[in-house]
Amino acid sequence: xxxxxxxxxxxxxSAAAMKLLDLRLKHAGSILAxxxxxxxxxxxxxxxxxxxxxxxxxxxxxxxxxxxxxxGEDDEEEEEEEVSTTLQLVSRVETRSTLRSVSPxxxxxxxxxxxxxxxxxxxxxxxxxxxxxxNSTAPSILHCPPxxxxxxxxxxxxxxxxxxxxxxxxxxxxxxxRKLVYVVHRDGTxxxxxxxPLEAHRPRTLVFDLVGVDNGYDNPIFxxxxxxxxxxxxxxxxxxxRRELAEEGNNNNNGEDVKIGQPGDGFxxxxxxxxxxxxxxxxxxxxxxxAHRTACCLAAVPGGADGPSGVLVGGENYIEYLHEGMxxxxxxxxxxxxxxxxxxMICAFPRRELHPSSKGVLITSxxxxxxxxxxxxxxxxxxLGDVYKVTLKMPKDxxxxxxxxxxxxxxxxxxxxxxxxxxxxxxxxxxxxxxxxLYQFDAIDIExxxxxxxxxxxxxxxxxxxxxxxxxGEDEFYGLSQTAAEMAPTFRPTLxxxxxxxxxxxxxxxxxxxxxxxxAGNEVSPQIYTLCGRGPSSSLRVLRHGLSVTELAVSExxxxxxxxxxxxxxxxxxxxxxxxxxxIVVSFADATLVLSVGETVEEMGKESGFLTTEPTLACSxxxxxxxxxxxxxxxxxxxxxxxxxxxxxxxxHVPGIKKIECASANESQILIALVGGELxxxxxxxxSGNLTEAATRDVGADVCSLDVGAVxxxxxxxxxxxxxxxxxxxxxxxxxxxxxxLEQRSSTALGTTxxxxxxxxxxxxx
Numbered sequence: 001x002x003x004x005x006x007x008x009x010x011x012x013x014s015a016a017a018m019k020l021l022d023l024r025l026k027h028a029g030s031i032l033a034x035x036x037x038x039x040x041x042x043x044x045x046x047x048x049x050x051x052x053x054x055x056x057x058x059x060x061x062x063x064x065x066x067x068x069x070x071x072g073e074d075d076e077e078e079e080e081e082e083v084s085t086t087l088q089l090v091s092r093v094e095t096r097s098t099l100r101s102v103s104p105x106x107x108x109x110x111x112x113x114x115x116x117x118x119x120x121x122x123x124x125x126x127x128x129x130x131x132x133x134x135n136s137t138a139p140s141i142l143h144c145p146p147x148x149x150x151x152x153x154x155x156x157x158x159x160x161x162x163x164x165x166x167x168x169x170x171x172x173x174x175x176x177x178r179k180l181v182y183v184v185h186r187d188g189t190x191x192x193x194x195x196x197p198l199e200a201h202r203p204r205t206l207v208f209d210l211v212g213v214d215n216g217y218d219n220p221i222f223x224x225x226x227x228x229x230x231x232x233x234x235x236x237x238x239x240x241x242r243r244e245l246a247e248e249g250n251n252n253n254n255g256e257d258v259k260i261g262q263p264g265d266g267f268x269x270x271x272x273x274x275x276x277x278x279x280x281x282x283x284x285x286x287x288x289x290x291a292h293r294t295a296c297c298l299a300a301v302p303g304g305a306d307g308p309s310g311v312l313v314g315g316e317n318y319i320e321y322l323h324e325g326m327x328x329x330x331x332x333x334x335x336x337x338x339x340x341x342x343x344x345m346i347c348a349f350p351r352r353e354l355h356p357s358s359k360g361v362l363i364t365s366x367x368x369x370x371x372x373x374x375x376x377x378x379x380x381x382x383x384l385g386d387v388y389k390v391t392l393k394m395p396k397d398x399x400x401x402x403x404x405x406x407x408x409x410x411x412x413x414x415x416x417x418x419x420x421x422x423x424x425x426x427x428x429x430x431x432x433x434x435x436x437x438l439y440q441f442d443a444i445d446i447e448x449x450x451x452x453x454x455x456x457x458x459x460x461x462x463x464x465x466x467x468x469x470x471x472x473g474e475d476e477f478y479g480l481s482q483t484a485a486e487m488a489p490t491f492r493p494t495l496x497x498x499x500x501x502x503x504x505x506x507x508x509x510x511x512x513x514x515x516x517x518x519x520a521g522n523e524v525s526p527q528i529y530t531l532c533g534r535g536p537s538s539s540l541r542v543l544r545h546g547l548s549v550t551e552l553a554v555s556e557x558x559x560x561x562x563x564x565x566x567x568x569x570x571x572x573x574x575x576x577x578x579x580x581x582x583x584i585v586v587s588f589a590d591a592t593l594v595l596s597v598g599e600t601v602e603e604m605g606k607e608s609g610f611l612t613t614e615p616t617l618a619c620s621x622x623x624x625x626x627x628x629x630x631x632x633x634x635x636x637x638x639x640x641x642x643x644x645x646x647x648x649x650x651x652x653h654v655p656g657i658k659k660i661e662c663a664s665a666n667e668s669q670i671l672i673a674l675v676g677g678e679l680x681x682x683x684x685x686x687x688s689g690n691l692t693e694a695a696t697r698d699v700g701a702d703v704c705s706l707d708v709g710a711v712x713x714x715x716x717x718x719x720x721x722x723x724x725x726x727x728x729x730x731x732x733x734x735x736x737x738x739x740x741x742l743e744q745r746s747s748t749a750l751g752t753t754x755x756x757x758x759x760x761x762x763x764x765x766x
Contacts, residue, residue, distance in 0.1 A: 026543075027092075028052040029507030031430035036420040037104035037113035039129040040090060045422045046129070047087070048115050049430065050099040052509070056117065058129055059087040061424060061438075085426065085502040087438060091129060093138045097121050098152065101161035101172075107184055107192055108167050114142060114192075116170055118158040122150040124172055126192070143194050147172070147180055160210035164220040165300065169276050171200070171222045173207050179224070181276050181283050200274050200283040204229050209298045213273065213311065216304030220276040223311045225291060225298055227269045269295050271311060271322050287324045292346070292478060295320070299366035301392065302376045308400045312390060314363030314380055317484035318458075319390060321345040321402055330403055332460045342462060342474060347455040348488040349380070349388050349407040357485035366390070369421040374399060377444070379427070380407070385415045386493070391447060408452035412493040413439070414537055427499065433510060434537030438503040439496075446498055451491045461487040508532045508541065553601045563587040565619040567633055583608070585635075587616040592637075609644035610635055618663035618670070622684050622691075631684050634670055634691065636663035641670065641682065643691050652682075652691070664708045668717055669735065673703035677725070681735070681742055683717070697733075697742040701725040708735065709760030720745070724755030 033050045039058060040046060049057045065081045101118035105126070115127045123146040129139045148156040157180050160173040173179040179202070183195040205228045213221040268290055275286040294316035301321070303309025310323025322345070329345045351361060361382050368378045378390040386409065393404040413429055414437070420428040427439040465483070467473035477483055513531040520527060528543035569582030583604075584595040592612045594604045605612070614637040622643075623631025632645030638660050640653040654660060654674065663672040670682040670691065681695045705724035711717060721733045721742075732746040 024053070027055055028509070029505075030509035031417060031436060031507075032099060033102050034418055034420055034428065034430045035102045035104050035115070036422060036428065037106070037115075038111075039104070039113050039115060042111045045424055045426075046090060047420055047428050048102060048104075050102050050117070054095040054097045054099055054119075056091075056093040056095060056099070056115075056127075057089060058091040058093075060090045061422060061426060062086050062088045063424065085438065085440065087428075087503055087505060091139060093127075095119065100152070100158050103161045103163045103170070105163040105170060105184065106167045107186070109186060109190075110167070115139075116161060116163060118161045118172055120150060120152045120158065122146050122148045122156065122158075124158065124161065126194075142192050145182070145194055145197070147197060148178075160207055162210040162212040162222050164212045164222075165214040165303075166217060166220070168278070169220045171210060171212070171274070173210050173224065176206055177201055177203055179207075179274065179283075181222070181274070183276070183278070183281070195281075198276070198281065198283045200285070202226070202228070202285065204231060208269065208296055211298040211300045211311065213309060214300050214303035214306070215309050219278055221286065222274045222276075223298055223300070224272050224274060225269060225295055225313070226272060227267070267293065269293055271295075271298075271313060273324055289322060289324075290475075291322065292316075292318060292320055293475070294360070294362065294479075296362065297364060297366055299368050299378060299380075301368060301378075302370045302374075305399075306370055306374050307376055308392065308394060308402050310402070312366050312368070312378055312380075314366045316360035316362045317481055317488075318346050318348055318478060319363060319366075319380055319388075319405070319407055320347075321392065321405055323402075327401065329455060329459055331463070332456050342459050342468060344474065344478070345402060345405060345455055346458055346478060347405045347407050348453050348458050348484050349382075350386075350409050350451045350453055350491050351485060351488045352384065352386070353490040353492050355384075355485075357482050360481040360484065361386075365416065365418050367419040367421050369423070379410065379419055379421060381413070381416060381419060383415065384412075386412050387419075389444070389446065389450075405455040406447055406452055407454075408447055408450040409491055410446065410450070411496050411499050413437075413496075413499070426502070431507065431537065433535070434533035434539070435507050436505040437501050438505075439499040440502045441498065442500060443498045451489050453488050458487060510534070555595065555601050555603075557586065557593070559588050561586045561588055561593075562615065563617075565616065567619060568621045583633075585610065585616055585619045589615060592616045592635075609633070609642075609647075609649055611637055611642055614638060617660060617672075618665045620665040620667060620670075622667055623686075623689065631667065631689055634665055636660060636665065636670065636672060641672065641691070645689060650690075652693070662703060662706055664706050664721070666708055666711050666718060668711060669708050671706055671708050671721055673706055673723070675702070677701050677703055679703070679706075679723070679733075679742060686716075695741040699723065699725060699731065699744075701727040701729070705755050705757045707758050707760050710762065712762050718760070720760060722758040722760050724758045726754055728752060728754055730755050730758060 028051045030052045031049045032052060035048050036045060038044055045061045047059045051057060064084045098120040099117060103116050104113040105116050106113045116124060118124045123144050125144045126142040127139045128142050154175040155177055157172040157174045157178050159175050163170045169181055169183050171179060171181045179200040180197040181200055182197055185193060187193050205226050208225040211223050213223050215221055270288045271291045272288040273286045274283055276283050291313050292315040295313045297314040299312045301307055301310045301312060310321055313320040313322055328341050328343060361384060363380050364383050366378055366380045368376060370376045380388045380390055388407050389410045391406045392402045394402055414431040414434060416429045416431050418430060425441040430436045462468055462477055465477055467477040508530060511530045511532055515529040516526050518526040525545040530541050532539050532541055565585040566581040567583040567585060568579040582597060584597060586593040592610055592615060594608045594610045596602050596604050616635055616637055618636040621633055632643060635642040640651050643650045658674045660672050661675055668684045672680050677699045679697045679699060682691045683694045685692055703723055704726050706721060708721045709718040717735060719736050721735050723731045723733055728750045730748045731744050734740045734743045734745050
C-alpha cells in the first residue's frame, strides 16, 4: 500500500511539472498587415507578413527564367524565355502574441532594412533578418523596449507604428492619447541603440492613422490623423445647465458648446505634424489642419530632393493632398472664386455605374512607390476593391509645389488589408478574404486612356455650386455623396487590363462553415469540408490529414513489413549541402529487404552487407558524411549489432541466449535493450570510425520502446534517451559523457497504459 501511494504521488508531481507546447499543423492564412523592403540582403525584395495567431512570415520575391525547348535548329531563334515569379518563404517566426502593426526601418548608414513590429505585449521589437536561411532560427532581436502593460488597451501604444523615412526615429501610438517617439542611432562601435522614449501625448484625442513624413534630412516629422473630443465632466455640466435654462424658457445656449468644425467637437478630424527636435531632444505638435471628416488612411509623399513632401489623405469619395505651408490650389481657367478662395487640394475618383449616388465609396489604403530621377506614384484602393493610380503634378522648375492631382482607374482587385508595391514592377495584395496574390504590372502610364478625374475638375464643380461663398460651404460640399457622384466619371468593372496575376498564396480565411466527415467513401481518415472567402472569392475546399506526396516508384513487397528505414549516401550531395538517401531497408518478421534507390528501385542482396535473414530493429548511417573516414552503416538485429564499413563487416553478438528486444540509432549513438531490461550503449569513435561499447545499465523492467533522438545541429551527440518500459513508465536517461552516462534524469508514470513507442524531438527556440 505504501509503495503504491508513493508511485501515485510521483506521477502527480511529474504531471504537474510537465509543460505543453502547441504546434500548428496548418498556419493561419489571413494577413493582418504587411510591409516590403530589403531585409536579408541588398538588392533583394522581401515581404514581411503579420499573420493571425502571432506569426511573422518573410517571403522573398524570386524571379527565374527558363528557356523553352525547340525540336530543331530552326527553332533556336524562336526560342523564348519563360519568366516565373514566385514568393519563397525565407523565415517564419512564432511570437505567441497578437501582432498589430509593422513598418520597415533603414537605419542611417545601413544598406538593408530592419523590421519594426508592434504587438499586445506592451513593447515593440526591432528584428534583423540578416543572413536568414530557410532552416535557420528566428531573426536577431536588436531591441525590445517595454512601454506599457500587456494586452490590447486603448491607451497602450502599439496599434499604430510609423518610422522616419531617413531611419532616424520611430513613433508608436495608441488608439487614444499616448504617443511615444524613439530616436534610433548607432554608437561608436556601430551597434544600433535606442534612446529613452519621448512623450507626445495629447489628452482626449483619438488616432485614426500614423505615418512618417519625408522632409529630407530636416528634423523628423510624423503625421497623425486624429480627432479631439471634449471632457466628459464638461459635457455633463453643459447638459445640466442646458436643462436648467430650458426649464426657465431660455434655449439660447449656443455659446457654451464647442462649435462644429472646430477642434474638440468630437467630429472634426485634423492632420497634425509632430516634430522631433534632434537638437533639443523634444517632441512638439508643430502644425495641424482640418482634414475631410471621413478621412481614414494616410500615405507619405517623397520629399527632399525626390518630391514635394506632404501626405495623401484617403477618405470617402475624395483623396486629398495636405502639407504644411502649401499654397491654395490654382483656380481653373476662366473661373473666379470671388472673395473666398478654395483651400483644399482635393480630387474625386471614378465611381462604378450602378453604385448608388447617395452612398459614398471609402478609400481604405494608399501606398506610394518612389522611382528613380525624382519620380513617384501612388496607388489607392477603395472598399469595393477598385485600385486607382494617384499622380501629383508639379511645375518643371519647382518640385516642391503641387498644382494639380489626377486619379485614374487602374484595375479592380480583391479587397485587401494593404498594398505593397515592389521596385520589380510587382504588386503584392494581402487579401481581406480568400487567397493572397502577387500581380505583375503590364502598364502604369495610363493617364491618357484610363477613366480619370482631376483636382481641377473637382474645384471647378465647387465653384459652380456657389457653396464656396457660404460659411463652411466647402466642407459641406465635399461632405455630400451626391455631389461626388455628379462630378466623378463612371465605369464598369472588367477583367484585368493593366495587371496580371503571377503567384498565389493560399488562404482559408475566413472560414464561414465547417463539416467533418468521411464523405469520399474510400479513405480511412475523415475529410474537413470548409466554406471560405466572401463574394467572388468564396470557395469550397476539402482538407485531408497528412501531407501531399508525389509517387515516383512502386515496388511489390513479399509480405507485411514491420518497419522501414532510410539510409543516406555519403557520396551523393545535393546543391544545399544535404545528403541524399541511398537505401530503403524494409524489415519483416523473419527477414530484411534492402532496396537501392536510383533512377530505378532495385533489390540488393549480399553485396549490400546487410544481414537479410534476420529482421532489422534499427538502422542508420554513421558519421557526419564528410572526410575520408566514413562511419559506415549500422544494422541492429535480434542477435547483435552489425557494422558495415568500407566493404568490411564487423559484428557484436549478444552474450548468452538473450535477444535484443528494441533498439535506436543515430549517426553517432546506438542504444539497445535486451530481454530483462538491460541497456547497452555504443558510441562511434570519430578517429577510428569503429563502434565502442560505452556503458551498460539494468533499468529493472522490460523495455518495450526507446529513442536516442537526432543529433542537434552543431553537436556531436544527443544528450538524452527516452525509454518506455512495460511497467507503464517512460524514463529519461542521460547520454552525456562522464560518470552520469545512462543515469535516470526523470520519469513519468502512465497509469495502466504501456508505451508502444517513444520519440525525442529538438524544438528550436525552446
